[in-house]
Amino acid sequence: MSRLSPDNEELARTIIGRYPRSRSALIPLLHVAQEQEGWVSRDAMAHIAELLGITPAEVLGTCSFYGMFKLEPVGRYVVGVCTNISCLLLGGEELLEHCEARLGVKAGATTDDGMFTLEDVECIAACTDAPCLQVNYRYFLNITHDQVDALFDDLRAGRRTDEVPVHGTLTRVRQHVAPERWSGHGAEGLPLPPGQAR
């Protein structure tokens, strides 16, 4: 339950500076908040609202539309099993049932030890490698039930953390632009005759 850390506030200001209008940074900033805590708290939303000059209700309005933002704590590992059409045809539902049995929770729930949240998800654009799942948005393709068991055991034992960071960490590489390389043309919002530099 906290506001953005000083480092993350700094990062937030950099991200805001890339857009012609600050509110465009809202979703990226919500990702920063979720990375910090694993979910998006009301305090973080209030802080983001301050940074963008909008109301906390506007932040919540956008935040609650998008399924990836968790409004309460979730497991260290969010397991999303695709059951959409291409996966359904090749055992996606059975894969989900296997995960439910193995973790002892139904889709939508978190294990008692807080390690895993299981989700029944829509197509994750890996249809040609069905059945498939994601753990914290890292892909496991053409996966067998035995491989699922081994994966869960590994994660529980603290292995494979280089492959799967904890929930909230979406990308471990961020866009960086050296100030002298940034043109700023978009932000100035002026007509741009081709072939001319400002």
Next chain:
Amino acid sequence: MAVSDAAPIISTRLARPDGHTLAGYEATRGYTALRKALGMGPDAVLEEVKAANLQGRGGAGFPAGAKWSFLPKDVFPRYFVVNGDESEPGTSKDRPLMERDPHQLIEGLLISCFAVRAAQAFIYVRGEMALAQERLATALNEAYAAGYVGRDIMGSGWSLDIVLHWGAGAYIVGEETALIESLEGQRGMPRLKPPFFPAAKGLYLQPTVVNNVETLSNIPWIVTHGGAAFAALGTEKAAGTRLFALSGHVRRPGVYEVEMGTTTFRDLVEAPVYGGGIRHGNKLKAFIPGGASAPWFYPEQLDLALDASVVGPAGSMLGSGAVVIMDDTTCAVRAAWRLVRFFAHESCGKCTPCREGGAWLEKILRRILDGHGREDDIELLLDVGDNISPGPFPHPPLDGVAAVPFPFKQTTICPLGPSAVSPIHSSILRFRDEYLIHIKDGRCHLG
């Protein structure tokens, strides 16, 4: 069997271990098209793209060159947005392009922005694609540092910033006006067209081009080889090559780059280098020719060409290049239910027929599957569907009834609503007996 011997255009680096790095890209002619384009000038580049007859690969199939020409004259600033939200069930071809050849997309975007005189560009990547985001961030960092992006690109005096933007899980954001809303920090709800055609009133109500990842990945090749060379591939109405994601009950599911127009669905399914036939020697039951939103085809349509101008009049769409194969072990009711559940879940809620109708369609199908179906449920499904998409609904010719061509009509703001009707109409049309067994006997015809 027509397996094209034309060299691939956009998938050349997908198998290269270093295809995603700047070094790997530069070693394979990377950024040479950008240099050439900067020398040609914006108008000459636009002419090449027009001559290529490059149809959009995101779903609607609108020619890119024509779309760029719609930007109102002398209205600036203009913006460019890359649609990397790929989430139409069955579709998985933009993700490999972003993960394994991010520089090709960046170069295509740079050239396109130069051609339309855009002030700034945004690459909107689907939130769930962590690796694609990392690869694009790395590639952009490399390209900025090397002078390909940002201030005074390659010493030409021309400048452009590209911002990597992440989504956060919402299928509807793939629709271009919802994508723009989302990029403005709003809930991802589509805007009415007219007046909000992106070319006229897009991002921040300025003229904006939205193009799909695969569409833009073709641009470097077109500039290097000329629009005419691209148009020479395929047929007059279906130019170039295209990535198709072939999934479901084939021996070799995969993403294949095939020549448009000259290749048929049968080639894609049966050729040993593509699908290799239906698995286990089973029989084909039905297939979805262009992503979950598309009305289904049946075995009689296998010989149709991969060409929007052929598929549309035949009652469906080529859509997002996703071909989903269902063999005779598939329950049509179950497949329809799962697709409808998707559309019901992903409705943005802005229009009543989609929000309420989609949810009811899902509930009715669920009760049929659970053995509680009622005798008039089939008519009820069709009636609810008719409120979302007033009939006759598109379908291929069947039992002496002529085809009803695509597109469907809609009582909704965007085509997501009617998309929920596709699986229902397609399954009832051909597999009504399976519904009847579920309703009367409370079981699946497969036992």
